[in-house]
Amino acid sequence: MKTWRSSLRQLESEGIYIMREVAAQFERPVLLFSGGKDSIVMVHLARKAFWPAPIPFPLLHIDTGHNFPETLAFRDALVERIGATLHVGSVQASIDAGRAKEEPGPNPSRNRLQTVTLLDTLKELNVDAAFGGGRRDEEKARAKERFFSHRDRFGQWDPKNQRPELWNIFNGRKSLGEHFRVFPLSNWTEMDVWQYIAAEEIEIPDLYFSHRREVVERDGVLLAKSEYNTLLPGEAWVEKTIRFRTIGDATCTGATESNASSMDDIIVEVAAARTTERGGRHDDKHSEAAMEDRKKQGYF
Amino acid sequence: MAGESSVGAAGIPASVARDAAQFHQMEMLRFTTAGSVDDGKSTLIGRLLYDTKSIFEDQMEQVEDASRRRGDETLDLALLTDGLRAEREQKITIDVAYRYFATPKRKFIIADTPGHIQYTRNMVTGASTADLAIVLIDARNGVLTQSKRHGFIASLLQIPHVLVAVNKMDLVDWSEAAFNGIMAEYSGFAEKLGVDDLTFIPISALEGDNVVTPSENMPWFDGATLLHYLEHVHVRTHHNLVDFRFPVQYVLRPNQDFRGYAGRVASGAVRPGDEIVVLPSGRRTKVKAVETFEGLGEEALSGDSVVLTTEDEVDISRGDMLVRPLNLPTIGQEIDATVCWMTDDELRAGKEYWLRHSTREVRAVVTEIVHQIDVDTLHRQEVDAITLNDIARVRLELASPIFYDRYELNRETGSFVLIDPHSHFTVAAGMIRGKTQDVADVIMPPADGGVERGVSPNVVWESWNITLEERERRNGHRAAIVWFTGLSGSGKSTVGRAVERMLFERGCQTMFLDGDQVRHGINGDLGFSATDRTENIRRIAEISALFAGQGSIVLCSFVSPYRKGRDFARSLVPNGRFCEVWVSTPLEECERRDAKGLYQKARDGIIKEFTGISDPYEEPENAEIAVDTTDLTADEAAERVIQRLERQGIFG
Numbered sequence: 001m002k003t004w005r006s007s008l009r010q011l012e013s014e015g016i017y018i019m020r021e022v023a024a025q026f027e028r029p030v031l032l033f034s035g036g037k038d039s040i041v042m043v044h045l046a047r048k049a050f051w052p053a054p055i056p057f058p059l060l061h062i063d064t065g066h067n068f069p070e071t072l073a074f075r076d077a078l079v080e081r082i083g084a085t086l087h088v089g090s091v092q093a094s095i096d097a098g099r100a101k102e103e104p105g106p107n108p109s110r111n112r113l114q115t116v117t118l119l120d121t122l123k124e125l126n127v128d129a130a131f132g133g134g135r136r137d138e139e140k141a142r143a144k145e146r147f148f149s150h151r152d153r154f155g156q157w158d159p160k161n162q163r164p165e166l167w168n169i170f171n172g173r174k175s176l177g178e179h180f181r182v183f184p185l186s187n188w189t190e191m192d193v194w195q196y197i198a199a200e201e202i203e204i205p206d207l208y209f210s211h212r213r214e215v216v217e218r219d220g221v222l223l224a225k226s227e228y229n230t231l232l233p234g235e236a237w238v239e240k241t242i243r244f245r246t247i248g249d250a251t252c253t254g255a256t257e258s259n260a261s262s263m264d265d266i267i268v269e270v271a272a273a274r275t276t277e278r279g280g281r282h283d284d285k286h287s288e289a290a291m292e293d294r295k296k297q298g299y300f
Numbered sequence: 301m302a303g304e305s306s307v308g309a310a311g312i313p314a315s316v317a318r319d320a321a322q323f324h325q326m327e328m329l330r331f332t333t334a335g336s337v338d339d340g341k342s343t344l345i346g347r348l349l350y351d352t353k354s355i356f357e358d359q360m361e362q363v364e365d366a367s368r369r370r371g372d373e374t375l376d377l378a379l380l381t382d383g384l385r386a387e388r389e390q391k392i393t394i395d396v397a398y399r400y401f402a403t404p405k406r407k408f409i410i411a412d413t414p415g416h417i418q419y420t421r422n423m424v425t426g427a428s429t430a431d432l433a434i435v436l437i438d439a440r441n442g443v444l445t446q447s448k449r450h451g452f453i454a455s456l457l458q459i460p461h462v463l464v465a466v467n468k469m470d471l472v473d474w475s476e477a478a479f480n481g482i483m484a485e486y487s488g489f490a491e492k493l494g495v496d497d498l499t500f501i502p503i504s505a506l507e508g509d510n511v512v513t514p515s516e517n518m519p520w521f522d523g524a525t526l527l528h529y530l531e532h533v534h535v536r537t538h539h540n541l542v543d544f545r546f547p548v549q550y551v552l553r554p555n556q557d558f559r560g561y562a563g564r565v566a567s568g569a570v571r572p573g574d575e576i577v578v579l580p581s582g583r584r585t586k587v588k589a590v591e592t593f594e595g596l597g598e599e600a601l602s603g604d605s606v607v608l609t610t611e612d613e614v615d616i617s618r619g620d621m622l623v624r625p626l627n628l629p630t631i632g633q634e635i636d637a638t639v640c641w642m643t644d645d646e647l648r649a650g651k652e653y654w655l656r657h658s659t660r661e662v663r664a665v666v667t668e669i670v671h672q673i674d675v676d677t678l679h680r681q682e683v684d685a686i687t688l689n690d691i692a693r694v695r696l697e698l699a700s701p702i703f704y705d706r707y708e709l710n711r712e713t714g715s716f717v718l719i720d721p722h723s724h725f726t727v728a729a730g731m732i733r734g735k736t737q738d739v740a741d742v743i744m745p746p747a748d749g750g751v752e753r754g755v756s757p758n759v760v761w762e763s764w765n766i767t768l769e770e771r772e773r774r775n776g777h778r779a780a781i782v783w784f785t786g787l788s789g790s791g792k793s794t795v796g797r798a799v800e801r802m803l804f805e806r807g808c809q810t811m812f813l814d815g816d817q818v819r820h821g822i823n824g825d826l827g828f829s830a831t832d833r834t835e836n837i838r839r840i841a842e843i844s845a846l847f848a849g850q851g852s853i854v855l856c857s858f859v860s861p862y863r864k865g866r867d868f869a870r871s872l873v874p875n876g877r878f879c880e881v882w883v884s885t886p887l888e889e890c891e892r893r894d895a896k897g898l899y900q901k902a903r904d905g906i907i908k909e910f911t912g913i914s915d916p917y918e919e920p921e922n923a924e925i926a927v928d929t930t931d932l933t934a935d936e937a938a939e940r941v942i943q944r945l946e947r948q949g950i951f952g
Binding site for chain 1 (some may be wrong): 425550641656711712
C-alpha cells in the first residue's frame with residue numbers, strides 16, 4: 001500500500017483544506033478571479049473542495065477596463081459552465097466617480113488604481129475573506145505572506161505584525177470591519193501550477209499558448225496591440241509568434257516570443273526559463289520594494 | 301557544460317519536467333533553517349537556490365544592483381531572501397520567509413527563520429511544519445548558546461531530523477579538528493534533548509563547498525553533501541499512519557439525499573466499511589464512502605482532503621472527530637502542555653483565551669504556570685508570568701472537552717494555539733503533554749471503587765537517579781508494557797511468549813510475567829476473591845511499571861477481567877508506552893480447548909467465580925490491538941503485535 005502522496009497531491013490537499021477552513025470560519029468570502037492561470041486553479045480547487053455541492057461563495061473580478069477580450073470571454077464561459085455567481089468591480093466606474101485618478105502620460109497603467117476599486121467592492125459586498133491566487137515564490141515580499149493574511153479596517157497589511165501561523169491551525173478571528181486575504185496557493189511554485197493544470201487537464205485561455213500577434217517592444221517588454229496601447233513616436237507594430245506567461249492588463253503584461261503551443265511545450269519552456277514570470281511585468285519594476293508597498297496598501 | 305542548458309530555472313531538467321508520471325512520484329521535504337545573523341544562513345539558502353538553478357536572471361540582476369548600490373564588493377546572496385525593506389536596511393531577517401526549490405528528486409519548502417533571541421516565536425512557527433531542521437554553526441565561534449537554542453526548539457517541536465551545518469570552514473583553514481570539536485560538543489548537548497537523528501556536515505556556503513558539490517578542500521570528510529542529504533533523508537516515517545483521526549471541517553448538504561463530512565485525515569487511514577465512532581456523541585456507524593471529485597475512493601490516507609459519508613444518519617458537525625472504536629484519542633478538559641508565548645502581553649494564571657485545536661475551538665483558562673524553561677540553559681524556574689518568546693509548561697482548563705493525543709505521538713492532534721479574545725491575536729503555540737495529573741490524583745484512592753495506589757507513611761518520593769530517557773537510549777528502544785488480556789485458554793501466554801522471543805531476537809530488553817510466576821511468588825498470599833484479584837492486578841501493574849522504568853519491554857499475560865485493573869496499569873506508564881492486546885478468542889473456542897481442564901471444573905461447580913462462566917469479563921474498549929487465535933497461529937498473532945509496537949514507535 002502506498003502510504004504517501006506526491007508533492008502535487010499534497011499541495012492540492014492543502015489548498016482544499018484552506019478553502020474549506022475559510023468557508024467554515026467566515027460568513028461572506030469571495031474568490032478574487034483575474035482570468036489568469038492561478039485564479040483558474042483556485043476555482044478548480046474550490047470545485048473539488050465542496051463537491052458534490054456547488055462552490056459556496058461568489059467570484060469577484062476587478063475589471064480594469066484594459067483586459068484582453070479573450071480573458072473576459074473565458075471568464076464568462078467558465079462562470080456559466082460551473083454555475084458560479086460573478087461580481088465585477090469596475091475601475092472605470094471608480095474613475096468616473098472620482099474615487100481613482102488615471103495616471104498621467106500615454107498608455108497609463110491602471111494597476112495601482114485597482115486597489116481602490118478592490119477595497120471599495122470588498123466593502124460594498126461586506127466581504128470578510130477574499131481568496132487571492134498569490135504564491136510565495138512570486139516575489140520577495142510575498143514570501144513572508146501568511147495563508148490567512150489579516151487586513152485592518154483600511155484594508156492594509158502590516159508585515160511586521162503578522163499573526164504567527166502554526167501547524168495547520170488557522171486563526172480567522174477579527175474585529176468588525178476587518179477582513180482577511182487568503183492564499184490557498186501559497187506553497188505552489190509556477191512549475192507546480194503548470195504541472196497541475198496539465199495533470200488535471202484544466203482549461204486555460206488561449207493567450208497562454210503561442211500565436212501570431214502584433215506587438216511593440218517598449219523598455220524591454222513586448223506589449224500587445226490593443227485599443228489601450230498606442231504607439232509612441234518612433235515605434236511600430238511588429239507581428240511575432242508570442243505567448244503570455246502571465247495574464248494581467250493589456251497595458252502592462254508583456255508577451256514572450258515562444259513556439260510553445262501545447263501544455264507539454266509550456267512546461268518544458270517554464271522549466272528552462274531563466275527569468276521569473278513577473279519579469280515580464282512593467283508594474284514590478286518600479287522599485288526594489290514595489291510589491292511590498294502595493295501590498296501594504298491593500299493590493300492583491 | 302551540457303547540464304547548464306538543459307537544467308531549467310526551476311531546477312528540474314526539461315526531460316523530467318515533461319515526464320508527468322515521474323513528476324507525480326516526487327516527494328516533498330519541508331525544512332527549517334535557523335542560525336544567527338552572522339552564521340551565513342541567508343548565504344546558504346542563496347547558495348542552494350543558486351546552485352540548483354532556482355534563481356532567475358531578473359532576481360539575480362536585482363541582487364547585483366542592490367549589492368552595488370550598497371557598495372558591497374561581493375554578491376550578497378542574502379539579499380535574495382530578505383524580502384522586507386526593513387530587513388534589507390537593517391541587514392536582519394524579521395519574519396519567517398518561505399522559499400522553494402526543486403531537484404529531480406524532491407520539491408523543497410524552506411521555512412527560513414531568524415535566529416536572534418527575540419525571535420524564538422518565529423523559529424517555533426517555522427519548525428511547526430518542518431520534517432527537518434538545519435542548524436547553522438559558525439566554525440570560528442563554535443557552539444554558541446543560540447545554536448543550542450535552535451536544537452532545543454527543534455526537539456521541542458519534535459522535528460525528526462536535525463542537520464548541523466558547520467559553516468565558514470574556509471575561515472578555519474578547512475580544519476578537521478575544528479569540525480570534530482564542534483561535533484563532539486553539540487552531540488553531547490543533543491543527547492540531553494533526545495534528538496533522534498543528528499547529522500553533521502562541514503560546509504562553506506560562501507564558496508559552495510559541500511553544499512551541492514563535494515569539497516576539494518576537505519578531503520578528510522567522506523559524508524554526503526548537504527543537498528545530497530536533503531534529497532535522500534527518509535521523511536515518511538514520522539507521519540502517524542496508525543491512529544485514525546478525522547476532524548470534521550465542514551458539512552456538505554447539497555440536497556436532501558446527500559450529507560457528507562469534509563475534512564483532512566489528520567493521521568491514520570480509513571476505508572469504506574470501517575467502523576467509526578463520532579466524538580463527542582459516541583455514536584457508532586460505518587464509513588459508507590470516501591467521496592472525491594474524481595469519484596469514489598478506495599481509502600483516505602493521512603493528509604488527504606476528502607468527504608466521508610456514513611451508513612447511518614448521525615448528527616455530525618464541524619469540530620466533531622471521527623475515530624475508530626478500538627483506538628480513541630484522549631477526551632478531556634484538563635490538559636498539561638508546553639507553550640511558546642508569542643506576544644508582548646504577558647501570561648498570568650487565570651487568564652482566559654480561545655483554544656483552537658484541530659477544527660474545534662473552546663474557551664480555556666490557564667490555571668497554572670508550572671515552570672518556565674530557559675531556552676538557553678534548559679533550566680526550569682518558577683515564575684508568576686511569562687512573556688514574548690518564553691517557553692513554559694502550563695495547565696489549562698477547558699470549557700468543553702477536546703479530543704487529543706500527546707504531541708509526541710501525533711503532531712496534528714497534539715497541537716493547539718491560544719487566541720486572545722479581545723485582540724484576536726494568536727498568542728501561544730501549545731504542545732499537549734497529556735492530561736493534568738496532580739500528585740493527589742495519583743496517590744488518593746479514586747472514589748469509584750477502582751484500584752487504589754497505596755503509599756506508605758513517611759515516605760518521600762525521590763526521582764530516579766538515571767532517567768528513563770538515558771536507559772532507553774542505551775537500549776535502543778523504548779520501554780513499554782504490553783498487556784495481554786483475554787479469557788483463560790485464549791492463547792494469551794502463548795502469543796505473549798512468542799512476542800517476547802521476537803523482541804529478544806531483535807535485541808530488546810524484555811521481561812515476561814504471567815499468572816504462574818506471580819502466584820507462586822510475590823502474590824502467593826492471595827486467593828481468587830474479587831478483592832484479592834484486584835490486589836493481584838495492582839501488584840502486577842506496579843511491578844511492570846518498575847521494570848518499564850528500568851527500560852524493559854514488559855509482557856504481561858493475565859486474564860485481568862476488569863477494565864479498571866487494566867486502566868490502572870495503563871495509568872502507571874507515560875502515554876504511548878502501554879499496549880493493550882486483547883486476545884479475543886471467543887469463549888466457545890477457549891472452552892473447547894480447555895487445556896487445563898478448568899472450564900470443566902467451573903461448569904461442574906468445583907471452581908467458583910471463574911471468568912467467562914460464573915464471573916464477568918469486561919471486554920476492552922480501548923485496546924491498541926485485538927487478536928483472535930481461532931484462525932491465527934501464535935506466531936502470526938505475535939507478528940501483528942510486533943507490527944503494532946512498531947507503529948506505536950517503540951523501536952524508535
